[in-house]
Amino acid sequence: MNRREWMAGTAGVLAGVGLMGPTVVWADEGSKTQQFIGKAYDKDSGQWIYTEQHNQTFRNGKWVSGVIRYVLPTGELIAEKKLDFSADPFIPLTAMSIPRSKYAEAITEVNKDFVVMQTTENGKTESDKVNRKNPMCADSGFHAFIQANLPDLNAGKKITLAFGVVGRRSEYSFRILKTGSSQLDGKTRVELRAEPDSLLRFVVDPLTLVYELESRNLLEYNGLSNIPDVKTGKPPMVKIVYSGY
Secondary structure, eight states, X not given: OOHHHHHXXXXXXXXXXXXXXXXXXXXXXXXXXXXXXXXXXXXXXXXXXXXXXXXXXXXXXXXXXXXXXXXXXXXXXXXXXXXXXSSOSSSOEEEEEEGGGTEEEEEEEEOSSEEXXXXXXXXXXXXXXXXXXXXXXXXXXXXXXXXXXXXXXHTTOOEEEEEEEGGGTEEXXXXXXXXXXXXXXXXXXXXXXXXXXSGGGGTSOOEEEEEETTTOOEEEEEEEOSSOOTTTSSOOXXXXXXXXX
């Protein structure tokens, strides 16, 4: 497995063919929804290549479910991910499908002992039980984990955790640390780096992220996309800029 293949499996820090997805709890009375977008640009050319359309549902201040739609600049839907945080705040049940690639992945079970991760590629489905560790996150739960720990990260604390990689049906030790901060319009922007907490960091490019401290909103992501390029079939390196909160 080369570096890009390994990183493709880890992408999706931020969302099936032949799969039954988890039940997503939609907004009802007493719930709150939040919608925003992330525009993804090719890191090398700067070309706008797709948009993430996020719809999140909160109940009693907690993120409980959501849907992420991945849309080409032409408006064509290329992928969709469903999220359900009813089992764990940092490890959601998920179902993501990319029909063009005949690929799908999912987290189908979360309990105190293990997480079941499933992938389907070219009609072949494989599933593995991944042992729980503490702390641990997976998929978009990585974003929720950072939000929950952002004050500590901003204060300079380095956090190590197990990161469940659905595409690899496994977990890896990761570390998150602050690399800088800046001010814009009276708001603090916290710059973070996430990387393997092992020798893998010498061969795997880190993810870099920017969060607004006050709102804890994600403003920018730099790293490998979890969506393959429609022309090459390979996930590109991207810069995603988030707005519309």
